[in-house]
Amino acid sequence: GENVEQHPSTLSVQEGDSAVIKCTYSDSASNYFPWYKQELGKRPQLIIDIRSNVGEKKDQRIAVTLNKTAKHFSLHITETQPEDSAVYFCAASTGGYQKVTFGTGTKLQVIP
Amino acid sequence: GAVVSQHPSWVICKSGTSVKIECRSLDFQATTMFWYRQFPKQSLMLMATSNEGSKATYEQGVEKDKFLINHASLTLSTLTVTSAHPEDSSFYICSATAGGWETQYFGPGTRLLVL
Numbered sequence: 001g002e003n004v005e006q007h008p009s010t011l012s013v014q015e016g017d018s019a020v021i022k023c024t025y026s027d028s029a030s031n032y033f034p035w036y037k038q039e040l041g042k043r044p045q046l047i048i049d050i051r052s053n054v055g056e057k058k059d060q061r062i063a064v065t066l067n068k069t070a071k072h073f074s075l076h077i078t079e080t081q082p083e084d085s086a087v088y089f090c091a092a093s094t095g096g097y098q099k100v101t102f103g104t105g106t107k108l109q110v111i112p
Numbered sequence: 113g114a115v116v117s118q119h120p121s122w123v124i125c126k127s128g129t130s131v132k133i134e135c136r137s138l139d140f141q142a143t144t145m146f147w148y149r150q151f152p153k154q155s156l157m158l159m160a161t162s163n164e165g166s167k168a169t170y171e172q173g174v175e176k177d178k179f180l181i182n183h184a185s186l187t188l189s190t191l192t193v194t195s196a197h198p199e200d201s202s203f204y205i206c207s208a209t210a211g212g213w214e215t216q217y218f219g220p221g222t223r224l225l226v227l
Contacts, residue, residue: 043218
């Protein structure tokens with residue numbers, strides 16, 4: 001089955017700096033890669049996703065890149081704000097109704 | 113759109129009792145629902161995939177007789193934790209997809225504490 005690894009497990013940045021979270025996946029059939037943000041005690045919220053026919057996607061301060069050959073994908077958050085502090089999960093799926101496999105999570109702390 | 117609700121949000125029960133958790137898609141028909149368990153400071157671990165009108169598909173290591181899943185309609189799936197024990201205490205979250213969408217929309221979760 002799919003295995004998704006995520007690094008780092010914790011990340012502290014100063015407000016205004018950028019944050020990068022990296023993930024790798026094992027199943028070459030995976031073609032859908034969502035990123036979720038989870039605040040303490042809350043549900044995961046989709047923040048951005050990318051499909052395998054696209055190498056990069058951006059939404060305001062958030063961007064995701066995908067390298068299918070290397071089976072890597074990354075989340076980039078620019079101009080970080082304290083409200084960005086949360087746990088971020090990457091995930092991979094073969095799409096459609098198929099299950100999503102989550103990474104281990106990155107706890108991001110943005111220091112004011 | 114794409115709102116998923118879950119009930120109850122909190123439940124405390126005695127060891128040996130059964131607990132039912134409901135997951136509803138409020139503004140769409142959910143062809144597929146997923147049930148996850150999340151322990152503190154850990155990732156979401158998929159327990160089972162639930163398709164309307166058919167038996168759930170359980171992940172390896174998840175006891176199907178202990179975690180009963182029913183997906184009787186396109187808007188409701190239930191998870192029953194039978195004969196709950198303290199080690200079953202966790203945060204249970206459902207998610208739903210619909211009509212070929214890949215995106216999973218999550219419910220708010222149910223925190224279960226078994227005494």
